[in-house]
Amino acid sequence: MLMNNNVRNSQPGFKMSKLKELTDKCEHLAFDLNFNAAKKWKAEKENRVLVGYMPIYFPREIIHAVDGLPVGIMGGGDRKQIVIGDAYYQSYICHIPRGIIEMALSGHFTNFDGFVFPAICDVIRNLSGMFQMSNIGKFAKYIDFPQDFNSDIGGEFYIQEMNSVLSKIKEINEVELTTERLNHSIGLYNKNRQLIEEIYDIKQAFPWRLTAVETYHIVRAGMVIPVEEHNRILEEVLYEIRQDIGEPLDKIKVVITGAFCEQPPVSLIKTIELAGCYIVDDDFMLGSRWIQGDVDNTTDNPLKALSEAYLNFSTFSSSVYDIGNPKSKRLINLIKRREADGVIFAAPSFCDPALLDNPTYNKECDKAGIRYINFQYHENIGQFKVIKEQVGAFSDSIKLWA
């Protein structure tokens, strides 16, 4: 008889205690819908400002450089009951704006100074209008991103958009942006992305060391605390997961895509893992990983450096015009780089950008012989049985028949 000499220490709950402590802290931060950590940070020093930003990407560096804390607003998820929000949106609109307006009108954003609405879709555009009409915060800025990737045209336009946000903050705290300060902020966020990327690289090789839910909490926590503090947490997490902890389970490796704006409930992420998948890459917190590589933090014109980084080193997304560098090809490259067995297209219900991209993605996966499944969710979905069955069957089909 053959013997399996592995010591199986992969029971649920088995984690190095330090790692557990860190992930618990991050979970608490990530889902504090009253943003107490951010508000506490603001109260500690005069002239500090809180600027909320919606998904997907926003150059947080510019807020950081003028004594501000950019705070990611990802909706109420399954933790906020919608009472008022439904009156603002038709039934055929996605769920995230309902949660955000509900939070705004029920006082969750008290002490926030302003809000930025990056251009993703018409729904977010309308949400910015609702914030303006309801006088929530001192400013509500809808920021357009260039769809022309020429530096002289799209790049200049983008710099103007960033300056417009900066001028609104200056009106509030009178802090002047300097080259040194912005370069310093860019350096901190470069470090932040490097650390997050290293976590994903370790997860690719050893996905059992950190679950997808824990990863999600860790990355999401960074949206509501200063980048310096988040970098410290990430370094501590990395120290823990560089150790040989846990024991692999027989699961397939998948990439999840489509969930870049309205976030899936944590139980959905957990369901996918329980159904037999290791999630080795995802676009849940895409904004935190948007720029691929470092932004130059040694120039005399750091705003231009940010602009160039956006034009040339952005990841792919449904909200970005992609002529010349098709997102479907980039997705295939990501799946191959992560050595994933398949891809799960998980899009929020009524999310036009994600759902419109799905046929193109599916076609490209067919051509590349990559297995995939599609399903839809909304942020407060409570029933996962059907998804569990679908993902379970997907996992088995790859394990047994691929």
Place this chain on the structure above:
Amino acid sequence: MNESIYTMGIDVGSSYIKTVLMNYSDTAIQILDKHIEKIRKRNPATVAEESINYLLEKNKLTHEHIAYLASTGEGEMVARKKGHFYSMTTHARGALYLYPTADYVVDMGALYVKAIKIDHQGKVMDYKMTGQCASGSGQFIENISRYLGLAISEVGDMSLKSTHPETPSGICAVLAETDVINMVSRGISTPDIVKGIHISISNRVIKLLNSLNANGTIVLTGGMASNTGMVQTVKELAEKANMNPENIVAFDDSIFAGAIGAAIWGGFRHNKLKLKAMAEK
């Protein structure tokens, strides 16, 4: 690979946990031992661990002897598993073990009934299942037997004594349970009530099979397949639906089908991973 390994399959259901210890090689599969344990309001994770330990100790083995411990059903309750397989996948393979030329499987569990079309390798080709209504499930029979003061083991034989079965009017479990209370007050005999419930559930089974155009051998698995009255009723209704009742089979081990399938697929995966690792070297 012809090396013989120990594998274990554990099927965590909502009422029972079924565990199978298997001797597996690519050319021979043999069940060495099996164990079934009712959960009875205990923590399923604890019951699962105890079930595994029970079989290991009984067979003088340790965890390290098990090459692959595979879960199915509520797999998150099994702490020491190596891998998990979806219940339809395991019931399909388990049915094929029980009856090597099976074409269809009907998994009659505590919460759902699933009709599954399979190929000769145990691959799921198509399936249909009941909705979330509890009236098509084994749990429903358990509830009714409790109302009638019967042990679940008595239900099957009681049903066979029926002469004038009385079926509940509604398909909803809540309404059906109300119906049963009315039947008792109207003096309907216990065998006739139980048979009526079996007919109600069997009707659903036949509908599922019809929607798959089932026309081959059908293996009944899951807890309800151990109920002789239920198996008999499914056969009777199949005949009325112009299906051959001889093609419907159930076995003493039908309730273990999920665990058997998990243990077999576990062995299959173990060898596949081993070959992959050797190829990578």
